[in-house]
Amino acid sequence: MNGLVSWRRDGDVAVITIDNPPVNALSHAVRAQLLAAVREADADAAVSAIVFACAGRTFVAGADISEFGKPAQSPILLDVIATLEHIDKPLVAAVHGTVLGGGLELTLACHFRVADARTKLGLPEIKLGLIPGAGGTQRLPRLIGMEHAAPMILTGGPIAAPLALEVGLIDEIAESDVLPAAITFARRAVRDTLPIRRVSEMENKLAGLRGKPDAYAAIVAPWAGARLDAPKAAIELLRLAPTLPFAEAMREERATFTRLMNGEQSKAQRYLFFAERAAAKHPALHPSLHPALKPAEPRAIAQAAVIGAGTMGTGIAMCFANAGIAVVLIDTDATAVARGRASIDKQYESSVARGRLTADDKAKRLGLISTAASLAAAKDADLIVEAVFEDMDVKKAVFRDLDAIAKPGAVLATNTSYLDINDIATSVSRPGAVIGLHFFSPANVMRLLEIVNATATDPAILAAMFALARKLGKVPVIVGVCRGFVGNRMLQVRAAAIERLLLEGALPAQIDAALVDFGFAMGPLAVSDLAGLGISWRMRKANGLHAAIADALCEAGRFGIKAGKGYYRYDAGSRRGVPDPDVAALIEQTSKRLGVTRRTFTPDEIVPRLITPMIEEGRRILAEGIAHQASDIDLIWVHGYGWPAARGGPMYYGGVS
Ligand code: T1G
Numbered sequence: 053m054n055g056l057v058s059w060r061r062d063g064d065v066a067v068i069t070i071d072n073p074p075v076n077a078l079s080h081a082v083r084a085q086l087l088a089a090v091r092e093a094d095a096d097a098a099v100s101a102i103v104f105a106c107a108g109r110t111f112v113a114g115a116d117i118s119e120f121g122k123p124a125q126s127p128i129l130l131d132v133i134a135t136l137e138h139i140d141k142p143l144v145a146a147v148h149g150t151v152l153g154g155g156l157e158l159t160l161a162c163h164f165r166v167a168d169a170r171t172k173l174g175l176p177e178i179k180l181g182l183i184p185g186a187g188g189t190q191r192l193p194r195l196i197g198m199e200h201a202a203p204m205i206l207t208g209g210p211i212a213a214p215l216a217l218e219v220g221l222i223d224e225i226a227e228s229d230v231l232p233a234a235i236t237f238a239r240r241a242v243r244d245t246l247p248i249r250r251v252s253e254m255e256n257k258l259a260g261l262r263g264k265p266d267a268y269a270a271i272v273a274p275w276a277g278a279r280l281d282a283p284k285a286a287i288e289l290l291r292l293a294p295t296l297p298f299a300e301a302m303r304e305e306r307a308t309f310t311r312l313m314n315g316e317q318s319k320a321q322r323y324l325f326f327a328e329r330a331a332a333k334h335p336a337l338h339p340s341l342h343p344a345l346k347p348a349e350p351r352a353i354a355q356a357a358v359i360g361a362g363t364m365g366t367g368i369a370m371c372f373a374n375a376g377i378a379v380v381l382i383d384t385d386a387t388a389v390a391r392g393r394a395s396i397d398k399q400y401e402s403s404v405a406r407g408r409l410t411a412d413d414k415a416k417r418l419g420l421i422s423t424a425a426s427l428a429a430a431k432d433a434d435l436i437v438e439a440v441f442e443d444m445d446v447k448k449a450v451f452r453d454l455d456a457i458a459k460p461g462a463v464l465a466t467n468t469s470y471l472d473i474n475d476i477a478t479s480v481s482r483p484g485a486v487i488g489l490h491f492f493s494p495a496n497v498m499r500l501l502e503i504v505n506a507t508a509t510d511p512a513i514l515a516a517m518f519a520l521a522r523k524l525g526k527v528p529v530i531v532g533v534c535r536g537f538v539g540n541r542m543l544q545v546r547a548a549a550i551e552r553l554l555l556e557g558a559l560p561a562q563i564d565a566a567l568v569d570f571g572f573a574m575g576p577l578a579v580s581d582l583a584g585l586g587i588s589w590r591m592r593k594a595n596g597l598h599a600a601i602a603d604a605l606c607e608a609g610r611f612g613i614k615a616g617k618g619y620y621r622y623d624a625g626s627r628r629g630v631p632d633p634d635v636a637a638l639i640e641q642t643s644k645r646l647g648v649t650r651r652t653f654t655p656d657e658i659v660p661r662l663i664t665p666m667i668e669e670g671r672r673i674l675a676e677g678i679a680h681q682a683s684d685i686d687l688i689w690v691h692g693y694g695w696p697a698a699r700g701g702p703m704y705y706g707g708v709s
């Protein structure tokens with residue numbers, strides 16, 4: 053079959069195997085060879101049933117994203133699936149790994165599905181700015197019901213095999229190897245003449261929605277406010293499942309998929325998908341190796357230690373526990389340790405209450421977190437992350453002490469958000485062990501991890517931290533040492549541009565509204581109030597820097613939500629900011645004091661005033677080698693600062709590649 057698809061007969065069962073490393077993506081060649089194999093097996097009179105399997109680490113993980121945006125090549129996946137559905141012999145999918153997108157849709161063309169116990173199944177197209185384009189919007193609700201199908205399609209999140217079995221997405225979980233189990237299942241289907249169940253013909257799970265638009269609306273209500281094209285389209289397509297004949301709804305799905313694939317939002321989100329993988333190809337990770345040669349397996353981190361039980365330290369400790377890594381949270385202030393432990397417990401309890409975590413998982417994760425009031429507790433750690441007060445002298449003292457305590461080979465990481473890590477490294481006898489791991493608050497939520505590659509950092513430690521970041525579920529980006537590295541350096545540029553705009557006539561609510569309309573979830577000034585204005589104020593004062601309006605707000609005690617006022621006013625108990633005439637007056641007085649003539653601004657003027665300086669700073673960051681490639685900068689802003697993924701990132705938006 054030309055190598056990517058093969059088939060053999062196991063008695064009267066044909067086994068068709070796809071072997072297209074690394075994830076068995078359904079490229080044009082795979083589709084063509086798969087269709088040929090299916091036709092041959094179906095035509096073979098000695099074949100009574102057909103099993104579909106994949107070689108390697110996973111069943112098909114989707115259509116080949118690298119083909120998107122190019123002319124479709126026949127057979128398209130819809131043609132392959134249509135051919136499968138019309139076969140009269142039992143078709144059984146033997147699945148393992150991550151069965152995603154077109155891979156899951158391929159299994160929905162089969163009559164039965166048998167899964168390995170660790171399999172995850174999902175339709176993540178929404179994360180690419182798409183919708184399932186090979187029947188998923190019409191078959192999945194028919195097989196498992198709208199109440200399970202809609203969340204899978206609208207969140208893009210996978211479900212594990214046990215839940216898949218419970219909702220009817222799969223028919224059996226293999227007790228050991230999935231392929232023999234699937235072959236046995238196929239033989240039983242033949243022997244017992246199990247009815248051929250074509251998913252497209254299943255109507256009973258949608259019956260309850262027919263003629264009841266309110267019932268459907270209630271299911272998709274959590275996503276009704278979606279602003280992006282893909283979720284809005286998915287809601288409209290799912291609505292068709294109980295209301296239109298299958299074939300007619302499929303025509304709508306195909307047209308919608310094509311429209312989205314050719315749209316700007318999906319192009320941006322597909323760019324980010326490949327950007328995340330390109331970040332792993334940083335030259336510092338493969339210093340002398342030919343790119344085709346994989347470096348030695350990075351060392352594993354079995355025990356971590358976090359120094360500093362503040363907001364960042366507790367969040368970082370949770371990252372390790374969430375990944376199954378034992379961690380000791382250390383703070384010489386015993387009350388800080390107790391407060392940190394209580395905060396962690398409260399956050400896990402909140403996740404349990406929201407159904408995002410089982411009580412058992414919470415117990416397991418808490419069991420991985422120990423606490424201590426002495427640095428000596430870090431002596432056995434493979435990795436120590438310092439997250440103490442953002443002051444160079446304080447950090448250097450901690451590193452000096454750690455240098456005397458940490459075991460040989462331990463990684464000494466700092467979570468500093470802008471300080472010079474090369475300077476910190478001068479305080480230890482092992483500068484090669486020093487690296488920056490810049491987490492973003494809340495550390496257990498935000499996916500970005502800036503890995504700061506200091507001058508002396510050992511390349512093996514850099515590779516180990518990059519691999520660890522992936523294990524923590526982070527998006528790692530390697531950056532160089534400069535003030536603020538990449539993200540915060542560009543954030544400072546935007547903050548200066550905001551100050552200038554406020555002085556020249558814009559007001560906080562106008563600036564925030566312009567960026568929310570651009571796609572940010574929150575405006576930058578509302579974010580400042582949430583984070584608190586005091587930290588930046590103290591940093592500016594410590595470094596002799598000034599921001600006239602932000603300084604004036606702090607001098608007036610307007611430190612943000614916790615103070616009940618910042619750029620906005622906050623009613624008691626409310627986290628929703630209200631424009632405050634006192635702030636407008638303070639801004640106008642500051643403009644007058646500085647001799648700046650004020651004028652009104654339109655939203656169309658505000659966005660470029662804030663984003664253009666960021667893009668220019670990004671160009672300088674690239675020219676200095678602080679970031680390796682423009683897409684790295686975009687990953688930082690999307691995963692660390694909430695830049696709307698549907699706009700690709702500041703450098704993508706500015707046409708910088
Ligand atoms: N197409 C092309 N290449 C892909 C790919 C895909 N679907 N998935 C992964 N790769 C490449 C990736 O670029 C990398 O390449 C290598 O495989 C390893 O990936 C019709 C329209 C499966 C969970 O969205 O989520 O089907 O950098 O580093 O961490 O309705 O890859 O080595 O050269 O990510 O083990 C839907 C996307 C597509 C799944 C594995 N499917 N992939 O994670 O490895 S749209 C997806 C993933 C679709 C249908 C619609 C992950 C993974 P390189 P990796 P990993």
